[in-house]
Amino acid sequence: MKNYKKYILFIGILIVLSPLGLILPDLFKAGDAWGEWSVESVKEQSGIEPTGMKKDAVIYSAPVLDYNLGKEDDTLPKLSVSYIVSGMIGTGIILILTFGTIKLISRKPAE
Amino acid sequence: MHIPDGYLSPQTYVPLYGVFVASAAVAVKKVEKKIDKKLVPYLGMAAAFSFLIMMFNVPIPGGTTGHAVGAAIIALLFGPWVTFIAVSVALIIQALVFGDGGITAIGANCVNMALIMPFAAWAIFKLITGKSRSIIRITIAAFLSGYLSLNIAALVTSIEFGIQPLIASGADGNPLYAPYPLRIAVPAMAIEHLIFFGIIEGLVTFLIFRYFYKHNKELIEVLK
Numbered sequence: 001m002k003n004y005k006k007y008i009l010f011i012g013i014l015i016v017l018s019p020l021g022l023i024l025p026d027l028f029k030a031g032d033a034w035g036e037w038s039v040e041s042v043k044e045q046s047g048i049e050p051t052g053m054k055k056d057a058v059i060y061s062a063p064v065l066d067y068n069l070g071k072e073d074d075t076l077p078k079l080s081v082s083y084i085v086s087g088m089i090g091t092g093i094i095l096i097l098t099f100g101t102i103k104l105i106s107r108k109p110a111e
Numbered sequence: 112m113h114i115p116d117g118y119l120s121p122q123t124y125v126p127l128y129g130v131f132v133a134s135a136a137v138a139v140k141k142v143e144k145k146i147d148k149k150l151v152p153y154l155g156m157a158a159a160f161s162f163l164i165m166m167f168n169v170p171i172p173g174g175t176t177g178h179a180v181g182a183a184i185i186a187l188l189f190g191p192w193v194t195f196i197a198v199s200v201a202l203i204i205q206a207l208v209f210g211d212g213g214i215t216a217i218g219a220n221c222v223n224m225a226l227i228m229p230f231a232a233w234a235i236f237k238l239i240t241g242k243s244r245s246i247i248r249i250t251i252a253a254f255l256s257g258y259l260s261l262n263i264a265a266l267v268t269s270i271e272f273g274i275q276p277l278i279a280s281g282a283d284g285n286p287l288y289a290p291y292p293l294r295i296a297v298p299a300m301a302i303e304h305l306i307f308f309g310i311i312e313g314l315v316t317f318l319i320f321r322y323f324y325k326h327n328k329e330l331i332e333v334l335k
Contacts, residue, residue, distance in 0.1 A: 062210030
């Protein structure tokens with residue numbers, strides 16, 4: 001189906017362009033999204049350090065935190081590479097799930 | 112709009128997890144009948160699209176950022192239950208692998224962006240177009256379904272944030288989780304989504320809808 005090629009191209013373009021999601025905020029010195037601040041940031045802004053937040057914020061340690069495979073203060077080009085790779089990782093996981101599901105439903109006997 | 116860990120109290124995130132799980136059960140039942148080797152790749156591509164579009168953080172005046180979700184256009188193309196699955200998959204991967212959105216907040220985030228948003232988008236489109244298939248109406252409907260559904264999702268999110276000081280404050284009166292009350296959270300999130308992010312979602316929805324309308328009209332679920 002030639003349609004799939006167009007979609008794949010579209011997804012590929014999105015992956016390659018994804019660093020815009022880092023570059024644009026950096027260009028305009030924009031911060032976190034509303035309600036996505038760190039506990040430290042909340043404390044700075046509001047003077048409050050909610051104890052529940054402090055406890056729960058560290059509940060889980062994501063393997064590729066914030067789509068960054070390197071360090072938090074890496075240069076923008078480095079972060080952008082991480083971003084693209086993260087886009088590929090996410091897409092890759094979804095691809096595996098998709099093909100896995102197809103395999104699963106192919107094995108199911110027709111009803 | 113990805114709620115991190117620590118912003119919602121258990122009395123908020125547990126019920127929302129409940130809603131999420133119940134919805135997932137319904138979604139599986141509904142989609143199971145339609146599922147075939149053709150739908151699954153579309154589901155995968157929709158999930159990938161949603162995942163990627165949420166990486167495009169857009170800065171706005173005031174210094175915050177935001178992103179489109181893609182749930183509206185996916186809903187118009189494939190229906191709200193398929194969208195629920197696609198966007199939930201994207202959100203869960205974002206939370207588990209990348210820490211974008213909290214683990215405790217997966218239920219909440221999925222309810223907001225994978226349940227409320229697609230259904231709102233679908234309903235709004237249907238409400239505006241009715242039986243009409245005039246290109247102008249359909250175009251406006253596509254834009255508004257994206258614009259309004261994102262704003263509805265943002266509103267619900269802001270309420271989830273804003274009630275925390277009310278329902279989860281310590282003995283000293285200090286909020287235990289998200290510290291900003293409704294009168295701060297709701298206007299803050301509402302304004303930025305009404306003026307900026309909603310427009311982006313509306314445009315994304317409208318542009319992609321128009322592409323499919325031109326090239327693959329028979330695919331579009333909301334027009335069937």
